[in-house]
Amino acid sequence: MQPIDASWLERPSPIVAPDLLGCTLVRQLPTGQTLRGMIVETEAYAPGDPACHAYRRRTARNAVMFGPSGFSYVYLIYGVYHCLNVVTDLDGVASAVLIRALQLETIPDWIETTPKQRDRVAAGPGKLCRALDIDLSLTAIPFAPGQPMWLEHRSPDVQEAFEQQSLAMVQTTRIGITQGADIPWRWYIEGCRAVSKV
DNA sequence: TACGGGATCTGT
DNA sequence: CAGATCCCGTAA
Numbered sequence: 001m002q003p004i005d006a007s008w009l010e011r012p013s014p015i016v017a018p019d020l021l022g023c024t025l026v027r028q029l030p031t032g033q034t035l036r037g038m039i040v041e042t043e044a045y046a047p048g049d050p051a052c053h054a055y056r057r058r059t060a061r062n063a064v065m066f067g068p069s070g071f072s073y074v075y076l077i078y079g080v081y082h083c084l085n086v087v088t089d090l091d092g093v094a095s096a097v098l099i100r101a102l103q104l105e106t107i108p109d110w111i112e113t114t115p116k117q118r119d120r121v122a123a124g125p126g127k128l129c130r131a132l133d134i135d136l137s138l139t140a141i142p143f144a145p146g147q148p149m150w151l152e153h154r155s156p157d158v159q160e161a162f163e164q165q166s167l168a169m170v171q172t173t174r175i176g177i178t179q180g181a182d183i184p185w186r187w188y189i190e191g192c193r194a195v196s197k198v
Numbered sequence: 199t200a201c202g203g204g205a206t207c208t209g210t
Numbered sequence: 211c212a213g214a215t216c217c218c219g220t221a222a
Contacts, residue, residue: 079215
């Protein structure tokens with residue numbers, strides 16, 4: 001499908017987050033192998049939002065969020081898992097969309113799974129990064145074809161499914177945060193088995 | 199320089 | 211519901 005460019009992402013994260021549902025994340029491994037998955041769950045983080053890593057001020061870790069849209073922001077959580085964000089909005093506006101879950105098209109070799117658990121391999125931000133071999137080395141990298149990661153627009157079928165409402169999105173509150181827990185900036189595709197939590 | 203908490207996940 | 215495990219933000 002058509003690659004998503006930075007200008008499409010140059011909007012407030014609570015606008016971009018639902019628009020990213022149904023789009024595809026593509027991961028090109030150093031081996032040349034390509035992994036693809038449909039984005040089925042996102043969360044928005046924005047200025048004035050106490051849950052946002054850039055809420056207090058610019059630091060070495062969150063610097064990329066302050067920059068132009070279209071870059072990755074990867075961080076380590078609980079010393080164990082990585083989480084992947086897409087930087088959004090205008091240069092100087094610190095905001096991002098957390099990619100929380102993917103419906104993978106193919107399961108990577110290094111993941112052991114039963115057919116029953118297939119849909120759950122990238123159900124959650126930490127599992128997603130493990131499945132796509134994403135770590136801190138992939139932060140502050142532009143999403144673009146030829147790069148380690150890029151994004152693609154919805155296929156005509158998926159777009160039509162949203163318009164016909166055979167695919168519906170649910171908006172709710174974000175997961176795992178203590179501050180700003182009441183802000184409803186999480187979106188997911190209704191009924192999708194790859195969503196982290198319903 | 200030291201300290202403690204975190205946008206998670208799994209197994210008990 | 212506790213534990214794993216490490217980076218980084220904050221305070222000193």
